[in-house]
Amino acid sequence: MKLLAVDDARARILAEIAALPAETVPLARSIGRVLAEDVAAVRDQPPFAASAMDGWAVRSADCPGSLKIVGESAAGHGFEGRVGAGEAVRIxxxxxxxAGCDAIVxxxxxxxEGETVLVPAIAAGRSVRPAAGDFKAGAVLLTRGTRIDPWRLSLAASAGRAEVSVGGRARVALLSTGEEIVQAPATPGPFQIYDSGSPALAEMVESWGGTAVRARxxxxELDAVIAALRDADAELIVTVGGASVGDHDLVRAAAVVLGLSLRVESVNVRPGKPTFFGVLGDGRRLLGLPGNPASAFVxxxxFLKPILSAYQGAPTAPATMPARLAEALPANGSREHWMRAKLTYADGGVSVRPYRDQDSSLISVFAASDALMRRMPGAQAAEAGTVVEVLPLSRA
Known part of the structure; x- marks a missing residue:
């Protein structure tokens, strides 16, 4: 079985993923989706000079002095007249x-003092937010290929958009295999465990811009796996478990019956070596993940996150960053190792401490981690302080 490096495997996989047609969705439903268009402002923001404080709108040339109060300007209800010499407006x-004012006291x-207000000297422009101080009408605020998060959604809303065009949302069928797996709240038998992989993967799919379809x-049994694969209504099928070559690992054999053409047989990675990818005879894509949750999540x-990005027209690789080792590490083995780890932000830098027990069955370790630390095949022993590559994980 041919082992591919992680980067090579991802490149082969993404070569088989074509962007889905774009669709227009309400802005409120665009979180996690990738823009299929640029978003430009329909008007200046703010569209008028605005007060940054509660106080009094004045003409700086009249200050200091006692000014006549001629009206009020509140958010959504402005003063429609023009302020003349010796006048002020509550704001x-x-x-x-x-109009006529150039500063806020x-x-x-x-x-x-009754119908007048005593104000000190003030410079023109004080506490005034200029019109178009944030952006001008026509300015491109978000570009095609940008993933929408709550902050970018806010920017699009401020630009006057109620809808946006986003990349297609791939349907992803999640199939867990194994006699040992049961779904809560069912009571497991003495040799069974709860399914902890597919519920988390379903949430990953949704947050990464796909639509998760979970099967039981x-x-x-070979016929059962064949039927499950055949009946999966999705662009991408993700199997959890059964990806290896043991007597009870039937996913590949079942997929072969359905015309599987392998693109990735196995990956030189720890955890996750049995991961494979291929195309079924009817064109659906199949990603086989290991059954151990940590392996599946890594x-x-x-691979799964970049696939879903590619379906939306924005293929990406994991966004890593540098960090310094908090403790020494021994030499790495022959496989690329993505270690579950904890980040610490202090003294203007980032340090990383991998957990000592990296057994792929330990879900508790993954839940405690906020990063994956990358070690390349054959990496030499590293001292504390060595700069390494880490992939931060999303944590609320």
């Missing part, structure tokens, strides 16, 4: 600065 944060610095666990970060 609130976010409200439009009246904050309320703490002013003293109201499939028993270890390989989901390495």
């Amino acid at each position: 609130f944060t976010g409200a439009a600065v009246p 904050i309320q703490e610095d002013a003293t109201r 666990p499939v028993r270890d 390989c989901a970060e390495m």
Whole structure:
């Protein structure tokens, strides 16, 4: 069985993924989706000079002095007249600065005396947010290929968009195999365990811009696995378990019956060596992940996330960053190792400490981790302080 390096395996996989047709969705439903268009502002933001503070809108040339109060400007209800010499307008944060005014005296610095207000000297422009200070009409605020998160959604909303065009949302069928797997709240038998892999993978798929379709666990019988693969209504089928070559690992054999053409037979990675990828006879893509949850989750970060990005027209590799080892590590073996680890941000830098027990069955270790640390095949022993490559994991 041919072992491919992680980067080579990902390149082969992405070569088989074509972007799906774009669709228009309400902005509120675009989180996690990738823009299929540029988003430009329909008007200036703010569209008028606005007050940054509660206080008094004044003409700086009239200050200091006692000014006549001629009105009020509140957010959404501006003062429509023009402020003349010796006049002031009560104003609130976010409200439009009246015509004729060029500064805001904050309320703490002013003293109201009936229908007049006593104000100190002030420089023009003080506490005034200029019109178009954030962006101008027509400015491109978000470009095609950008993934929408809550902050970018806010920017698109401020640009006046209620809908956006985004890359297609791939349907992903998740199939768990193995007689030992049961789904909660069912009561497991004495030799069974709860399915902890596919529920998490379903949430990953949804957060990465796909639509997860979960099937019930499939028993270890070739006909049952064939039927499950045949009936999966999805662009991409992701199997969890049964990816290796043991007597009870039937996914590959079942897929061969359905015309599987392998693109990736196995990956030189720890954990996750049995991971494979291919194309079924009817064109559906098949990603086979190992059954151990940690192995499945690591390989989901390495391969499934980029696949879903590619379906949306924005193929990507994992976004890593440098960090310094918090403790020495021994030499690595022959496989690329993505170690579950903990990051610490201090003294203007980032340090990483991999967990000592990297057994791929330990879900608790993955739950405690906030990063994966990459060690290349044959990497030499590394001292504390050595710069290494880490992939931060999303944590709420």
